[in-house]
Amino acid sequence: xxxxxxERIGYNGDSAPLIADISNGFxxxxxxxxxxxxxxxxxxxxMVQTDTGQFVIKAFGKxxxxxxxxxxxxxxxVAIAGGVHHPALYQAKEGNVLLRHTSGVAAVVMxxxxxxxxxxxxxxxxxxxxxxxxxxxxxxxxxxIDPPQAEDLWAIPNIHxxxxxxxxxxxxxxxxxxxxxxxxxxxxxxEQLTKCFVHGDITSTNTLIGIGGKVWIIDFAVSNxxxxxxxxxxxxxxxxxxxxxxxxxxxxxxKVRKAYLVAGxxxxxxxxxxxxxxxxxxxxxxxxxxxxxxxxxxxxxxxxDYWINLGERxxxxxxxxxx
Numbered sequence: 001x002x003x004x005x006x007e008r009i010g011y012n013g014d015s016a017p018l019i020a021d022i023s024n025g026f027x028x029x030x031x032x033x034x035x036x037x038x039x040x041x042x043x044x045x046x047m048v049q050t051d052t053g054q055f056v057i058k059a060f061g062k063x064x065x066x067x068x069x070x071x072x073x074x075x076x077x078v079a080i081a082g083g084v085h086h087p088a089l090y091q092a093k094e095g096n097v098l099l100r101h102t103s104g105v106a107a108v109v110m111x112x113x114x115x116x117x118x119x120x121x122x123x124x125x126x127x128x129x130x131x132x133x134x135x136x137x138x139x140x141x142x143x144x145i146d147p148p149q150a151e152d153l154w155a156i157p158n159i160h161x162x163x164x165x166x167x168x169x170x171x172x173x174x175x176x177x178x179x180x181x182x183x184x185x186x187x188x189x190x191e192q193l194t195k196c197f198v199h200g201d202i203t204s205t206n207t208l209i210g211i212g213g214k215v216w217i218i219d220f221a222v223s224n225x226x227x228x229x230x231x232x233x234x235x236x237x238x239x240x241x242x243x244x245x246x247x248x249x250x251x252x253x254x255k256v257r258k259a260y261l262v263a264g265x266x267x268x269x270x271x272x273x274x275x276x277x278x279x280x281x282x283x284x285x286x287x288x289x290x291x292x293x294x295x296x297x298x299x300x301x302x303x304x305d306y307w308i309n310l311g312e313r314x315x316x317x318x319x320x321x322x323x
Contacts, residue, residue, distance in 0.1 A: 002036040005044040009105050010062035015046075018103060022057050023048055025092050025099045026109045039119065039205045039303075042221060047112060054112035056087065059105050069106050071147050073098050075220045076108075082143045085136055085216045087111040115210035124242045125207075130255060132215040133207060133239065134263035137231050140217070141196045141265070152222035154289040155200060156230055156281050159185055166288040169295055174287070177315040181284035184277040192270045193227035200224055202231060203238040229271050232256045233279040237286060241310050249318040253279050280318060287311025 006015050019034050029052035037045040037056070046057040060069050077097065079086050087110040092099040100106050118124060125133055153162060159182055170178060199206075200222045208216040232253075240252040253276045261267065267275075290307030293299040 002038075005036045005038065006059075008042065008061045009044045009059040011059075011103055011105055018101065018105065019046060019048060019057065021101060022059075022099060022105075022107050022109070023050060023055075025094075025101070026055075026090050027093055028052060028055055028090075028109065039117075054114075055090070056110050056112050057107050058110065059107040062104075064106075066106075067148070068150065069098065071150065072221060073108060075145065075147055075223055078143055078145045079140065079217075079220060082139060084139050084143075085214060086218060086220075087113055087216065113208050113210050113216050115208050115214075115216070117206070117208050118204035118239065122244070124204075124240050127255070127259070129209065129213070129215065130240070130259040131263050132213070133202065133217075133235065134256070134259040134265060136215055136217045137199070137202065137235070137260065138263050138265045140199050140223075141228055141231070143197050145197050146225055147223075150222055150224055152200060152224065153292075154285055155222065155224070155226065156185070156233060156278065156285055157226065159281050159285055162285060162288045162292070165296070166291050169291045170288075174312070177312070177319060178284045178288065180319050181280045181315060185281035188274045188277055189270070190227070192268070193229060193274075194268065194271065195225055196228050198223065198226045198228065198231040200226060200230060200234065202235050204241075207239060227271075227278070229267070229275050229278050230282075232260055232275060233282040236279045237282040237314060238310065241314070243309070246313065246317070249279055249283060249314045250276055280315065283311045283314035283318070285311070287315060 011018055020031050023031050029050035031048055031050050033049045035047050037047055042061045044059045048055045048057055076086060076089060089097045090109040091097055097108055098106060163178055163182060199217060199220060201219060202217060206217060206219040210216055236249065236252040236256045240255065257272060257275060286307045290304045290311060294301055294304035
């Protein structure tokens with residue numbers, strides 16, 4: 001059942017020789033076992049156990065061209081050099097951290113982090129852990145990097161495009177919810193928002209807690225220069241979304257705002273004032289993005305439903321409260 005993940009990277013057939021070749025290319029030793037990490041819609045991540053340790057092979061999706069892959073790798077290298085808690089990258093025998101296999105598959109190898117994501121445990125960060133997450137965001141926002149723009153249809157600034165793509169999938173109530181979110185987003189004066197490099201996807205699947213409580217941030221695929229509050233909006237709408245104990249989006253936004261300031265981040269008075277409106281737009285993007293992935297892209301329906309429900313519930317509860 002893992003074939004679909006290897007199809008993403010343009011590889012057909014038995015995956016064992018590919019995994020063995022990549023492992024050998026990085027000098028990881030003899031492969032004892034491996035397994036696909038079945039989260040996400042784009043790349044193929046494989047946990048590999050060899051006779052020298054545990055590693056993660058990240059094979060890049062076939063939709064990424066060489067420039068996009070090089071950009072992704074460079075961002076990871078800069079983040080690590082800047083002190084961001086991201087798993088270390090390994091050098092291949094040829095001297096580069098990126099290996100291009102004869103099959104056309106491009107891959108990197110990184111440390112396997114002994115821990116769990118919040119998606120794995122279906123939990124949200126404690127207040128103390130949230131400050132640690134915010135501290136990583138502060139480090140990311142300080143990185144001196146302005147890479148070419150990466151396409152991210154789910155990013156909040158693309159809300160009008162996503163609405164155009166998914167309008168036919170929205171029922172009347174859904175359109176009303178999204179219309180309200182867009183109106184609030186459009187009222188934000190974008191010129192008053194500080195822009196910097198942001199991860200853009202600090203969600204439950206991309207945030208790990210390792211041994212000793214250390215927070216790790218992975219997957220810089222959609223990192224871009226955006227308004228700083230984009231990061232905080234994503235954390236509030238996604239990472240802090242607890243389906244078992246629902247908390248209003250406004251309360252989650254306030255938690256993130258406080259944690260970011262405690263962690264040493266800075267926000268203008270205007271950014272703090274419009275952060276909730278930006279986050280409401282973020283909830284609309286999860287809602288519409290989930291619909292797109294399920295009904296247009298035909299991706300994993302369970303993961304798509306997760307995003308649909310996460311976004312829709314936040315919109316319903318928050319907008320109804322304010323009426």
